[in-house]
Amino acid sequence: SAEQAANADAGILFDRIGLLPQRQAKSRRNPMNRPVREIGVRIETGKILRIFSNDLTAPAEEIAALYKRRWAIELFFRWVKQTLKIRHFLGNSENAVRIQVAVALIAYLLLQMAKADQATVTSPLAFARLVRTNLMHRKRIDRLLKTKPQPPGNPRQMSLQW
Structure with a gap:
């Protein structure tokens, strides 16, 4: 279909809706009891990125583009902090x-x-x-590292080297 061709062009591998498990850990209940959406995207490096969203109506390409822009912002702020x-x-x-x-x-x-x-x-x-x-x-x-030259000492005066 035309939608699958557009998804393939955007790097969308899969787009599915499901429920998360009732328990996430031994003692933690899942706060998200509504359906969630999982979108698989192949990024430029070839890795597969799994995006989870609670937006069930937006096109997969739009959600992937939002996360791509968000990631660019994250990288910019990491560069700002480090550089x-x-x-x-x-x-x-x-x-x-x-x-x-x-x-x-x-x-x-x-x-x-x-x-x-x-x-x-x-x-x-x-x-x-x-x-x-x-x-x-x-x-x-160019003169920041150069030290000031020592004034010439009087040969008749004793000098100490520290």
Whole structure:
């Protein structure tokens, strides 16, 4: 049928309605006693993803597309937490989250550009730490690792090496 052909194009392997078991574990009763829908989707990697939903009327392609978009959002926030080092958002509004992500992204890109401009420090983490410790010093990036030369000592004065 035309519906099965559309499902095959979307990667839908199966679409079935059933009931979950009455008990999920030894002492836990199943809170979901209504029919649920299981949709099997083959993703780009070739793996089969099983999606459970309580929406019995929406087309399988629509439910699969919703989960695909949701997964993309999950991956984006995982990247934000790991790469931009945002552990929690300072505000709850959409504008506050957008501004915080934009500022963190700008800082990340500036740091990457500065790291690419130098060859002394190869580790991104070491470079970020170096910039963080010297953030308020007005030094060129290539001179961050160089120590100040010791003033010439008086040959007539005794000096101690620590």
